[in-house]
Amino acid sequence: MNEQKxxxxxxxxxxxxxxxxxVSLFEALRSGNRTALSSSITLLESSxxxxxxxxxxxxxxxxxxxxxxxxxxITGVPGVGKSSFIxxxxxxxxxxxxxxxxxxxxxxxxxxxGSILGDKTRMQQLxxxxxxxxxPSAAGNTLGGVARKTRETIILCEAxxxxxxxxxTVGVGQSETMVHSMVDxxxxxxxxxxxxxxxxxxxxxxxxxxxLAVTKAxxxxxxxxxxxxxxxxxxxxLFPPTASGWIPEVHTCSSVTGERIDAVRxxxxxxxxxxxxxxxFLQNRKDQDRNWMHETLRSLLLEGLYLNPAIHQRTLEMEExxxxxxxxxxxxxxxxxxxxxxx
Amino acid sequence: MNEQKxxxxxxxxxxxxxxxxxVSLFEALRSGNRTALSSSITLLESSxxxxxxxxxxxxxxxxxxxxxxxxxxITGVPGVGKSSFIxxxxxxxxxxxxxxxxxxxxxxxxxxxGSILGDKTRMQQLxxxxxxxxxPSAAGNTLGGVARKTRETIILCEAxxxxxxxxxTVGVGQSETMVHSMVDxxxxxxxxxxxxxxxxxxxxxxxxxxxLAVTKAxxxxxxxxxxxxxxxxxxxxLFPPTASGWIPEVHTCSSVTGERIDAVRxxxxxxxxxxxxxxxFLQNRKDQDRNWMHETLRSLLLEGLYLNPAIHQRTLEMEExxxxxxxxxxxxxxxxxxxxxxx
Numbered sequence: 004m005n006e007q008k009x010x011x012x013x014x015x016x017x018x019x020x021x022x023x024x025x026v027s028l029f030e031a032l033r034s035g036n037r038t039a040l041s042s043s044i045t046l047l048e049s050s051x052x053x054x055x056x057x058x059x060x061x062x063x064x065x066x067x068x069x070x071x072x073x074x075x076x077i078t079g080v081p082g083v084g085k086s087s088f089i090x091x092x093x094x095x096x097x098x099x100x101x102x103x104x105x106x107x108x109x110x111x112x113x114x115x116x117g118s119i120l121g122d123k124t125r126m127q128q129l130x131x132x133x134x135x136x137x138x139p140s141a142a143g144n145t146l147g148g149v150a151r152k153t154r155e156t157i158i159l160c161e162a163x164x165x166x167x168x169x170x171x172t173v174g175v176g177q178s179e180t181m182v183h184s185m186v187d188x189x190x191x192x193x194x195x196x197x198x199x200x201x202x203x204x205x206x207x208x209x210x211x212x213x214x215l216a217v218t219k220a221x222x223x224x225x226x227x228x229x230x231x232x233x234x235x236x237x238x239x240x241l242f243p244p245t246a247s248g249w250i251p252e253v254h255t256c257s258s259v260t261g262e263r264i265d266a267v268r269x270x271x272x273x274x275x276x277x278x279x280x281x282x283x284f285l286q287n288r289k290d291q292d293r294n295w296m297h298e299t300l301r302s303l304l305l306e307g308l309y310l311n312p313a314i315h316q317r318t319l320e321m322e323e324x325x326x327x328x329x330x331x332x333x334x335x336x337x338x339x340x341x342x343x344x345x346x
Numbered sequence: 347m348n349e350q351k352x353x354x355x356x357x358x359x360x361x362x363x364x365x366x367x368x369v370s371l372f373e374a375l376r377s378g379n380r381t382a383l384s385s386s387i388t389l390l391e392s393s394x395x396x397x398x399x400x401x402x403x404x405x406x407x408x409x410x411x412x413x414x415x416x417x418x419x420i421t422g423v424p425g426v427g428k429s430s431f432i433x434x435x436x437x438x439x440x441x442x443x444x445x446x447x448x449x450x451x452x453x454x455x456x457x458x459x460g461s462i463l464g465d466k467t468r469m470q471q472l473x474x475x476x477x478x479x480x481x482p483s484a485a486g487n488t489l490g491g492v493a494r495k496t497r498e499t500i501i502l503c504e505a506x507x508x509x510x511x512x513x514x515t516v517g518v519g520q521s522e523t524m525v526h527s528m529v530d531x532x533x534x535x536x537x538x539x540x541x542x543x544x545x546x547x548x549x550x551x552x553x554x555x556x557x558l559a560v561t562k563a564x565x566x567x568x569x570x571x572x573x574x575x576x577x578x579x580x581x582x583x584l585f586p587p588t589a590s591g592w593i594p595e596v597h598t599c600s601s602v603t604g605e606r607i608d609a610v611r612x613x614x615x616x617x618x619x620x621x622x623x624x625x626x627f628l629q630n631r632k633d634q635d636r637n638w639m640h641e642t643l644r645s646l647l648l649e650g651l652y653l654n655p656a657i658h659q660r661t662l663e664m665e666e667x668x669x670x671x672x673x674x675x676x677x678x679x680x681x682x683x684x685x686x687x688x689x
Contacts, residue, residue, distance in 0.1 A: 059677060066671050151676055158674065292668045292675045299679035304647050307687070325635045328409050331501065332635045333494055334402060336642035344650070 025060035032061075032163050033068065037136065040163045047155050048141045062155055065162035070288070072161045073275055074168045076182040078208065079192030084218045085171055086125040087258035088192060093129045095264055096167055102134040103167040104160040108153050108178045109140035136165060147302055150181040154295065157185065183211045184291055187284060188271050191215045195224060195231035195255075209238070213251055214270050220255035221262065228255040247283035249274060308343055317342055368403035375404070375506050376411065380479065383506045390498050391484045405498055408505035413631070415504045416618055417511045419525040421551065422535030427561045428514055429468040430601035431535060436472045438607055439510055445477040446510040447503040451496050451521045452483035479508060490645055493524040497638065500528065526554045527634055530627060531614050534558045538567060538574040538598075552581070556594055557613050563598035564605065571598040590626035592617060651686055660685055 028046075031039030047058035079085050089105060096103050105126065129135045141152040157168050170186055172178040183189050191212035209215075215235055220228035235253045245251075252270045256263040278284035308314055321335040330338075371389075374382030390401035422428050432448060439446050448469065472478045484495040500511050513529055515521040526532050534555035552558075558578055563571035578596045588594075595613045599606040621627035651657055664678040673681075 062674050063677070066674060070671065155674070155676070289669055293665055295675035296665065296668050296678045299676050300651070300682055301644075301648065303679060303683040304651060304686075305644065307683070308643070308647060322636055322639065325639055326632055328413065331402075331405050331409060331498070332638035333498065333642050334406070335639045336646060339643055340646040340650070343647075 022060060025057050025064065028057075029061050029064040029162075032065070032159065035164060040136065040159060041138075043159050044138060044156050047159075048152050058155070062158055065158050069158040069161040072157075072166045072168050073188065073271070074157060074170065074186040075271060076170045076172065076179075076186035076189040077192065078172045078179050078182065078190070079218070080194070081173060083192045083194050084258055085192060088216075088218060088256070088264075089169060089171060090126045090129050091258045091261055091264050092267065093126070093135060093169065094132075095268055097129075097132050097134050101167045102136075102165045103129075103169060104136045104138070104157075104165040105129070105169045105171065106138050106153055106156055106160070107140040108146075108149055108170065108172045108182055136160060136163075146177060146181060147298075150185070151299070154185050179208050179211065184294060187278070187287065188213045188274050190267070190271070193217050193231065193235070194219065195227040213245075213249060213274055214267070215239075215251060215253045216267050217253070217255045219257060219259075221257035221260050225255075225257075231255075247278055247281045249277055249283075308339075311343070311346070313346070314339060314343055365403060368400050368407065371400075372404050372407040372505075375408070375502065378507060383479065383502060384481075386502050387481060387499050390502075391495050401498070405501055408501050412501040412504040415500075415509045415511050416531065416614070417500060417513065417529040418614060419522075419529035419532040420512060420514045420535065421516070421522050421525065421533070422561070423537070424516060426535045426537050427601055428535060431559075431561060431599075431607075432512060432514060433469045433472050434601045434604055434607050435610065436469070436478060436512065437475075438611055440472075440475050440477050444510045445479075445508045446472075446512060447479040447481070447500075447508040448472070448512045448514065449481050449496055449499055449503075450483040450514045451489075451492055451525055452514075452516055479503060479506075489520060489524060490641075493528070494642070497528050522551050522554065527637060530621070530630065531556045531617050533610070533614070536560050536574065536578070537562065538570040556588075556592060556617055557610070558582075558594060558596045559610050560596070560598040562600060562602075564600035564603050568598070568600075574598075590621055590624045590630075592620055592626075651682075654686070654689070656689070657682060657686055 028039050028043050032043055043058065043061050046054045047062070049055060049058070077085060077089065093103050093105065126137060130137050138156060141149050141156070153170065157170075160168055168186075170182050172182045189212050191208060191214070193215055195217050217228045217231045217235070232253050232255050239251055239253065252273075254263060254266045254270060256267055258264070275284065278287070309318065318339055321330070321339055324330045325332050325335050371382050371386050375386055386401065386404050389397045390405070392398060392401070420428060420432065436446050436448065469480060473480050481499060484492050484499070496513065500513070503511060511529075513525050515525045532555050534551060534557070536558055538560050560571040560574045560578070575596050575598050582594055582596065595616075597606060597609045597613060599610055601607070618627065621630070652661070661682055664673070664682055667673045668675050668678050
């Protein structure tokens with residue numbers, strides 16, 4: 004065989020091996036094998052090109068089996084008790100016969116290091132359940148990268164038969180918008196305080212919420228939680244109505260006593276029914292898919308531009324020229340774009 | 347002469363003529379000729395390629411003479427009395443010896459038709475002043491296009507010796523963010539009401555404001571305006587502090603009686619001093635320029651992609667494939683991007 008043929012043969016062998024890996028992992032994952040699910044997620048989180056290729060093949064195989072779930076985003080400032088809530092709420096779902104996957108988007112996870120142990124420790128009961136799959140936040144250089152990995156993980160989890168996906172995030176920064184763009188229901192957890200319930204919550208997050216729950220509504224705190232609930236109900240009225248006509252509800256609950264956790268559960272149930280009857284449930288998912296496609300395309304385009312060394316150098320020069328007032332920002336942009344097109 | 351030479355000669359003649367046009371307009375504009383300024387703005391608003399080329403040349407000539415001004419953005423919901431305020435406020439500035447230019451970004455102007463007459467009518471006193479230049483909102487297909495034209499108009503007005511630029515916009519939609527990204531000081535006008543001062547104002551706009559003024563603070567309304575002022579001052583405390591340490595002020599004023607218009611004027615004066623001492627004044631402008639360059643580059647890239655007919659067709663197909671669940675949003679994006687790169 005000549006060299007070309009050898010290379011072709013090697014490439015086809017490689018392709019075959021990758022496909023085999025993908026198919027066998029997919030089949031194991033579909034049959035409920037948790038290790039296969041974990042391995043598949045590890046592949047899609049990998050920075051190695053060949054791992055990513057296998058992951059892409061697995062995702063393609065999983066796609067027809069995905070989507071049959073309710074995706075719930077959960078956010079709130081640190082200290083609001085997200086873990087305790089998810090533990091209680093998750094157990095409630097398990098008792099209903101649900102199979103739940105808990106994922107996280109945590110922009111701070113880089114700093115605090117890996118949190119597999121952390122996640123298992125903070126959700127002790129849930130982590131021992133056969134029907135619960137807990138996966139810590141994916142690491143990544145960019146929030147966009149982490150979001151993509153999380154979204155692909157949702158597809159894998161759904162194909163593996165998990166019918167309720169909880170995506171947790173911290174109530175600070177841009178991660179909320181990311182999570183909001185990949186879930187069906189967005190739940191905001193709040194602490195009762197002396198009139199400053201909204202402090203610490205970034206503007207716009209309240210507006211994204213489909214439901215609010217004031218946590219730690221037990222013992223002496225119960226009255227304060229109820230007061231906060233009333234205030235929040237009033238505030239909600241100022242918001243423009245959602246497209247589907249769903250009016251966000253405000254509840255109080257306690258993860259310690261477990262009281263009114265079912266109220267939150269019932270709210271999400273009502274939302275699901277409402278959105279499915281109105282048709283907004285599927286429509287929202289389609290819109291999300293469409294947005295993700297365009298958003299990804301946009302990122303690829305910008306990366307292609309800015310990661311090009313020649314263009315990068317020129318961009319720095321143009322920034323300086325604009326700074327010096329030698330060229331307008333618009334002309335500078337046109338100059339760089341022309342250069343990019345010529346390449 | 348052969349054909350090539352003829353073409354070269356014609357091209358150089360054309361270039362020369364354009365340059366001559368640009369230089370003569372620039373010189374007239376610099377000498378304070380209002381018609382030259384108006385004509386230059388008309389050229390940059392033109393949709394004809396050759397007009398745009400002359401405009402670009404004029405802007406390049408003007409750049410070294412631009413920047414020596416205070417750019418003030420003014421927003422508020424319809425009915426808040428923006429025109430009356432600008433009339434009073436503008437006259438106050440004129441009496442100080444300032445030369446002011448009034449521009450507008452109005453996303454609704456397409457619908458209401460040209461508004462030159464409208465602008466002159468609604469600012470009757472100001473429009474008769476030698477030292478005031480009033481230009482209605484540029485028309486355009488996109489808000490981005492209108493913003494670019496307005497920003498370029500600012501450069502021309504500054505080179506023409508206007509030292510105070512007022513950019514007006516309507517307190518609805520995305521135009522605020524646009525205006526905010528091109529001014530030094532952002533003023534939000536508000537109406538006093540029964541506790542609902544913030545209704546109608548889009549979330550996030552309050553946060554962008556460097557100063558707030560409750561208008562129509564006269565007669566019976568004065569007390570209500572003062573009450574609103576107190577409430578707004580409390581609300582302001584909830585905002586994160588600005589980078590320069592400037593704390594937004596809240597004032598009341600009346601465009602009818604002219605009372606406390608000077609308070610607003612003094613606030614902006616204090617801001618200017620504060621920002622110049624802190625260095626944030628120039629830094630903010632540099633950041634704005636940088637952002638405009640990258641924002642424009644981004645728009646050009648996306649237009650280049652989406653306006654390509656082959657890519658556009660494939661994008662529609664991919665959207666459908668994503669909708670059908672045959673391909674993930676990410677893989678679809680990668681597919682389109684690969685196609686784009688190959689072209």
